[in-house]
Amino acid sequence: CWRKSSNSGQMIDSLHGAQLPKGSWSIPWIGESFTLYNQGPYQFYSQHIARYGRTFRTHLMGIPTIVTSTPEAAKFVLATRQKLFLVFLPPSISRLLSVYPASQDAMKETAIKTIRDSLHSELVRNKVAKVDRIARWVLSSWDKQPCVITYQETKKFAFHVALDAITGMAPSPETMKMMDDFSYINKGMGTSMQFNIPGTSYHMALKKRQQVLESFSCMVKKRRSEKSNEKCTLDFLMETEDENGEKLPDDQLQSQLLGLTFGGFDTSAAFFMWLLKLLGENQQILQQVKAEQDTIRMGKISPEDPLSWTDIVNMPYSSTVIQETLRLASVVPFLTRQATEDVIYEGVRIPKGWLVQVCLQNFHVSPEYHKEPLKFDPSRFQAPVKPAGFMPFGNGAKMCPGRELVKIEALVFLHYLVTTYSWENIGSKTRMNYWPSPTVKGGLPIKVSKLREDAA
C-alpha cells in the first residue's frame, strides 16, 4: 500500500518505508508504451533519466515498471538476484515466438542448456569454414547491384549463418522462402498494434509463424533420416533427454528452433548494418581494419583459400572494432524482467509483479562509464581493463548463447567486405527505425566498388 509523501510528493511504501522512485504513470493502463514506441528507447530513456534520475518508474504494457540504467543495477537484476526476476515478453510477442517465459518446466530448461552447449566457443570454432562460404556467397553479388541495401543483405547473411548452425541447412530457395517468412514475423513484432485482426501485420506474422513451424517440422524429419558428420544444434536437441529419460516433443523442438533462429537473425543483421555504417563514417579506422585484413589475405596461397580459426585469432584490431560497434549501436537496448517477489534495491522497493526494465543502451553511451561516449573509438577496448558499463549480450544465466558465433560472423564478414570492396554510404544516415531492432531508416543504402577482380 502506497501513500504520497507530503514533503516530496514521492510514493512511499507505508509498510517498509522504502520509496518508489520518481516518475510518471501517464495515462492509466496504456501508460507510456506509445511514447516509448514513438520516441524509441534512446530518446525516451534519456529524457526520463534527465528528469527523474537513473532509476525511475513508469507504466509499460499495462504493468507498473521500474526502469534502471546503471551497470550495478543491471548485474543485480540479471545476475546476482536473477532468481527473483523472470524474463518478461509481452503476450503478443510470446505468441509469435512460441516462447512462454513464465513456464519454467524442466524440459525447457534442459533444452536451453543443450542450446548453450551446442553454441559453446569450442564448437563454434569449427564453423568458420561454413561462415566463410556464406559470407562470400552474400557479398559476391554486391557489385552487380546499383545500390546495395545493407540491412537486407546483412539479414541474408545472419539468417543463413544462424540456420546453418542450428539446423545444418545450407542456403537454397527453400531457406530464402523461410527467411522471407521470418521477415513477416519481425514486421509483426515491430508494429504497435498487436491484435490478431485480418489485414494487420500482426495477423500476417501469425500466419507466417505457422509456415515457419511447418518448415522446421520438415527439417526435423529430414535430419532424423540422414546421418551427418557435423553436428548442429538440432542434433543436440534431438538427442537431449530430461531426468526421466523423456525426449523433447516435436512441437517443443520446433518452437525452440523458431526462438533460436529469431534470436540469431534480426539483432545480428542490425549489428552488421551498424558495423558498415560506423566504418563508412570513420575512414581512418576502416584503413586500419583493412591493413589487418589485407595482411591475412596476403598470407593465403590462393585467393580462394578460406579463413581458419587461426586467422580469426589474428584479428585483434578488428575485434576491438566489433566491440566498439556493439557498445555504440546497442542493438538490444534494454531487457525486461518481472519481479517474482517484493525486492528492495538501494532503498527502492520493487513490488512483486512489477516489471523491471534494464536499460543497457543508456550506460553504453553514458559519460559516467565511457570517455567521449558518442565517439567511435575502438582503442577504448585495447586497454587491459574492460570498460565498465558494457553488456551487449546481457549478464547472468540468460546471457546470449550466440555471442561467440556472432563475433566469428562479424570478423569473417568484415574480412571479405574490406578486402573486396570500398563503399560509400548514401541515403539517410540519421533517421531511425527502432523495432524490432534499432536500424537506419531505408536500411542504409550503399554504393560499392570492387577492389580487385579476383576478390570474394
Ligand code: HEM
Ligand atoms: C549482435 C548480435 C546479438 C546480440 C547483441 C544479442 C544479444 C542478446 C541478449 C542481450 C540476450 C539476453 C536476453 C535476456 O537476458 O533476456 C540474448 C539472448 C539470446 N540470444 Fe542473443 N544476441 C545476438 C546474437 C545471437 C545469435 C547469433 C544467436 C543464435 C544463433 C542468439 C541467440 C540467443 C538466444 C537463444 C537467447 C536466449 C537465451 C536464454 O533464453 O537463455 N543471439 N541475446
